[in-house]
Amino acid sequence: MNKLIYPLLTFAISQSVFAEDKPHDLGIMNIVGVSPLGGSIEADKLPTPVQTVTSDELEKSQSLSLADYLNRYLGSVTVNEAQNNPLQPDIYYRGFVASPLMGMPQGLSTYVNGVRFNEPFGDSVNWDLLPQGAIDSMAMYSSNPVYGLNSLGGSLAIKTKTGFSAPKHQVEVYGGSFGRISEELTTGWNNGTWGYFLDLNHFDEDGWRNFSPTKADRAFGTLSWRGDKGSLDLTLGGNDNNMLGNGATPIQLLNENRKAIFTHLDQTITRMFFSELSGSYDVTDNIEVSGNGYFRQNRMKTFNGDNSDYAACANGSGLLCSDETPVMDTNGNIILANDAVEGATRNSSATQMRGKGGSLQTAFTGDLFKHGNNLTVGTSYDVSEIHYSADTELGSLTADRGTIGSGVFVDESKVRLHAGTEAVGVFLTDTFSITDKLAATVAGRYNHITVDMQDKYINDNEKNLNGHHTFERLNPSVGLTYKLVDNVTVYGNYSESARAPTAMELSCADPDAPCKLPNSFVSDPPLNQVVAKTWEGGFRGNLNKLVDGKMNWNLGFFHTINHDDIIFHRAGNLASQGYFSNVGETRRYGIEAGTSIDKESLFSTIDDWHFSTNYTYLNARYLDGFNIQNPLNADEIVQVQKGDKIASLPEHVFKAALSVDLWKKASLGINGMYSGQQFFRGDETNMTKALGGYWVFNGTAEYKFTRNFALFGKVNNIFDTNYNTFGVYGQASDVLGDKYNDGRFVSPAAPRAGWIGVRLTM
Numbered sequence: 001m002n003k004l005i006y007p008l009l010t011f012a013i014s015q016s017v018f019a020e021d022k023p024h025d026l027g028i029m030n031i032v033g034v035s036p037l038g039g040s041i042e043a044d045k046l047p048t049p050v051q052t053v054t055s056d057e058l059e060k061s062q063s064l065s066l067a068d069y070l071n072r073y074l075g076s077v078t079v080n081e082a083q084n085n086p087l088q089p090d091i092y093y094r095g096f097v098a099s100p101l102m103g104m105p106q107g108l109s110t111y112v113n114g115v116r117f118n119e120p121f122g123d124s125v126n127w128d129l130l131p132q133g134a135i136d137s138m139a140m141y142s143s144n145p146v147y148g149l150n151s152l153g154g155s156l157a158i159k160t161k162t163g164f165s166a167p168k169h170q171v172e173v174y175g176g177s178f179g180r181i182s183e184e185l186t187t188g189w190n191n192g193t194w195g196y197f198l199d200l201n202h203f204d205e206d207g208w209r210n211f212s213p214t215k216a217d218r219a220f221g222t223l224s225w226r227g228d229k230g231s232l233d234l235t236l237g238g239n240d241n242n243m244l245g246n247g248a249t250p251i252q253l254l255n256e257n258r259k260a261i262f263t264h265l266d267q268t269i270t271r272m273f274f275s276e277l278s279g280s281y282d283v284t285d286n287i288e289v290s291g292n293g294y295f296r297q298n299r300m301k302t303f304n305g306d307n308s309d310y311a312a313c314a315n316g317s318g319l320l321c322s323d324e325t326p327v328m329d330t331n332g333n334i335i336l337a338n339d340a341v342e343g344a345t346r347n348s349s350a351t352q353m354r355g356k357g358g359s360l361q362t363a364f365t366g367d368l369f370k371h372g373n374n375l376t377v378g379t380s381y382d383v384s385e386i387h388y389s390a391d392t393e394l395g396s397l398t399a400d401r402g403t404i405g406s407g408v409f410v411d412e413s414k415v416r417l418h419a420g421t422e423a424v425g426v427f428l429t430d431t432f433s434i435t436d437k438l439a440a441t442v443a444g445r446y447n448h449i450t451v452d453m454q455d456k457y458i459n460d461n462e463k464n465l466n467g468h469h470t471f472e473r474l475n476p477s478v479g480l481t482y483k484l485v486d487n488v489t490v491y492g493n494y495s496e497s498a499r500a501p502t503a504m505e506l507s508c509a510d511p512d513a514p515c516k517l518p519n520s521f522v523s524d525p526p527l528n529q530v531v532a533k534t535w536e537g538g539f540r541g542n543l544n545k546l547v548d549g550k551m552n553w554n555l556g557f558f559h560t561i562n563h564d565d566i567i568f569h570r571a572g573n574l575a576s577q578g579y580f581s582n583v584g585e586t587r588r589y590g591i592e593a594g595t596s597i598d599k600e601s602l603f604s605t606i607d608d609w610h611f612s613t614n615y616t617y618l619n620a621r622y623l624d625g626f627n628i629q630n631p632l633n634a635d636e637i638v639q640v641q642k643g644d645k646i647a648s649l650p651e652h653v654f655k656a657a658l659s660v661d662l663w664k665k666a667s668l669g670i671n672g673m674y675s676g677q678q679f680f681r682g683d684e685t686n687m688t689k690a691l692g693g694y695w696v697f698n699g700t701a702e703y704k705f706t707r708n709f710a711l712f713g714k715v716n717n718i719f720d721t722n723y724n725t726f727g728v729y730g731q732a733s734d735v736l737g738d739k740y741n742d743g744r745f746v747s748p749a750a751p752r753a754g755w756i757g758v759r760l761t762m
Contacts, residue, residue: 136159
């Protein structure tokens with residue numbers, strides 16, 4: 001690292017002799033996309049909320065990743081750290097999640113340059129795949145059927161940089177707490193016709209908890225061509241990431257040592273290759289055709305060292321049992337109980353996913369019946385091939401709760417599954433200006449999805465995973481916007497979105513044969529697709545004249561009911577053991593309010609101020625009753641009642657950020673967030689005490705010596721608050737002893753930490 005930093009410092013100091021700084025303009029997005037492929041519409045005419053982020057805002061915030069930025073600054077966004085790894089958070093928006101964990105009910109769709117980024121096996125979202133420096137902009141939309149599957153709560157559309165949007169060269173290096181070191185090189189150039197962009201990123205840290213190092217190497221680049229009427233972009237990306245996040249820990253153990261972990265290792269390796277060719281062509285001044293084609297491959301491996309629910313049979317036979325049933329190994333032999341096979345399981349999986357497809361859309365702008373009109377029609381096709389394997393090796397625990405393998409593998413946990421998915425979508429969205437102040441938007445999308453599964457291990461006709469499933473639906477949307485006055489708009493919208501059960505959920509839906517996620521799958525009954533119906537409305541506007549600067553505000557209400565919602569039922573002593581089922585209706589409604597103010601020269605000519613707040617009230621409840629396992633007694637069944645709150649979702653979230661730029665050179669900022677209490681996962685009956693809410697504050701600072709060289713630093717958790725972002729019920733006494741009988745496991749947040757770095761731009 002020193003070999004890299006010293007030359008950079010020398011070059012930067014030499015640049016300060018002749019370089020002059022220039023004002024930094026963050027800019028404002030008044031035009032937003034209308035589909036995954038883009039298009040354009042005035043934000044004020046969109047009948048739903050949209051929140052946008054630019055690359056400059058990401059850089060100034062010094063956030064670790066896009067997910068980190070969403071958590072700190074965007075309204076209705078919360079995070080839980082179930083994995084306790086900085087690159088693997090669960091991102092919630094309005095109570096719907098985009099998570100890297102298989103088994104989570106994915107309710108947000110994600111796109112990168114118009115390519116769907118939800119994984120084909122489980123619809124999960126791996127936030128670690130994309131380096132932050134490659135992101136040019138991001139828009140977060142509320143529920144919109146045009147964005148396809150999993151857009152129950154909303155969607156994220158990410159656009160990456162090109163040599164035309166980021167024609168500069170930059171090196172950024174920082175390091176500090178937890179042994180964290182990050183190095184990122186970005187370079188972009190164009191000559192008006194051809195251009196390129198490249199981002200190379202290396203991230204490495206020891207982690208603040210025991211046995212929790214992470215390494216991420218990522219590359220992303222684009223070769224671009226621009227003509228008078230058309231454009232082409234060839235994008236390539238890849239990564240090699242090795243992440244350890246040892247998850248939730250018994251609360252009694254954390255009270256003794258905040259760095260402690262329960263069992264280890266919990267490892268995820270991702271190796272992605274991404275390629276896309278996209279382009280657009282202006283047929284006329286009012287007609288644009290755009291499209292893309294892509295190939296994407298992700299090879300994921302997981303390893304999880306855990307405690308075991310296997311034990312010697314109670315009948316004294318000397319055999320190993322599961323619920324008093326002798327356990328068989330993969331060679332068809334009954335397993336004898338001994339120290340080498342009791343106490344631990346070593347669960348591993350390998351998932352290879354290949355996806356390809358494309359989208360094509362045409363955008364028509366111009367007058368219709370002498371009224372302004374914006375029409376976009378398109379279609380998409382996505383096909384994937386999935387090879388999934390999983391094994392459970394029996395073992396024993398070490399003194400520090402690591403695992404030692406025995407070489408004996410459990411037959412019931414062995415999975416060799418081949419699956420294929422095919423999805424066809426046809427969409428339309430049209431915004432018609434009825435008057436200069438009133439605009440109507442209608443949209444819809446038809447989805448047709450097939451899921452084929454082939455069991456490559458079990459040939460029994462009654463137990464195998466073979467299956468063919470088809471789901472289809474037409475999801476509509478209609479909304480209005482009306483400009484009450486020049487700076488106040490009222491909006492209202494109704495929409496429907498759906499998600500189909502994934503191959504993983506379809507193969508783990510039998511209450512009589514619970515799975516150990518993400519490992520053991522069995523032949524199960526079918527599941528219905530989830531349909532979300534959303535009403536929302538509100539006001540937005542600005543008070544620029546009042547503050548003699550820029551002041552935007554919004555106030556809105558949303559109400560979503562999921563029909564045939566799917567949840568994971570815990571079954572057994574392990575938190576990851578259970579099954580999926582439809583549980584009827586669930587409801588999420590709430591209030592969103594936010595403001596942002598940018599005021600130049602507030603007290604003098606040298607100071608420019610920036611302030612923002614966001615508040616969300618979220619009421620998330622079950623509308624139908626169903627049975628679950630008692631979180632305090634695995635042998636007892638309890639009833640979820642209508643009106644019980646959905647776990648892992650805080651009811652109140654407040655965020656605020658304040659920063660000041662001095663002399664256009666120095667910048668100081670502080671941001672804070674309050675996240676309210678939430679019920680533990682596994683306590684859908686709300687029968688136990690909730691996980692407490694918390695406040696957390698973070699600070700940033702930057703000084704630009706010249707326009708080419710900047711020194712920056714940040715402090716997270718300024719007041720060193722001990723707080724927990726996630727809770728789940730489990731059983732620790734079998735491993736730690738009888739005194740660890742609380743049952744609550746939590747994911748602790750990191751203590752106070754700081755980093756300092758340099759940025760060189762040319």
